[in-house]
Amino acid sequence: MKHRLVMACALLLVVGACGGDSKDVGKAADAAKASRTIEIRALDNKFEPTDIKVKPDETVTLSVTNAGTELHELLLGDKKTQDDHDKEMAEMGDAEMKMSDEGNRIFVEPGETKQLTWTFPSKGSVIFGCHMPGDYAAGMKGTVSVSA
Numbered sequence: 001m002k003h004r005l006v007m008a009c010a011l012l013l014v015v016g017a018c019g020g021d022s023k024d025v026g027k028a029a030d031a032a033k034a035s036r037t038i039e040i041r042a043l044d045n046k047f048e049p050t051d052i053k054v055k056p057d058e059t060v061t062l063s064v065t066n067a068g069t070e071l072h073e074l075l076l077g078d079k080k081t082q083d084d085h086d087k088e089m090a091e092m093g094d095a096e097m098k099m100s101d102e103g104n105r106i107f108v109e110p111g112e113t114k115q116l117t118w119t120f121p122s123k124g125s126v127i128f129g130c131h132m133p134g135d136y137a138a139g140m141k142g143t144v145s146v147s148a
Contacts, residue, residue, distance in 0.1 A: 024121040028103035034061040044068035050142035059119040066108040089131040
């Protein structure tokens with residue numbers, strides 16, 4: 001029995017390491033390690049700016065101010081993460097949309113400012129988006145490009 005459990009855990013590690021369709025998008029980080037703060041404004045149906053540049057493996061704090069009139073979120077991830085979350089939010093219908101903040105996601109009430117500190121990967125790009133009803137489809141998204 002113990003041998004089967006060890007084999008099952010090993011298989012999960014191998015499958016998890018392969019990552020399927022997802023790619024390295026970085027990880028949550030301690031704000032004390034951030035090299036800078038990037039200001040983002042969440043307006044109703046768009047972010048400003050929509051294009052952000054960071055250096056490879058750079059840790060930055062994203063300071064998100066909701067200048068709109070409705071609740072917004074900022075979710076960091078790859079296309080699969082964004083698509084999966086958009087589907088999840090759509091399935092909630094008229095239910096309470098605000099989930100808890102976690103490593104790659106914050107919810108920001110109108111007039112509120114919140115921070116999310118992130119270490120970006122060594123190459124590639126990371127998408128940020130808001131998945132409140134209709135926002136992502138309307139273009140409330142942006143890209144963090146990683147380049148030297």
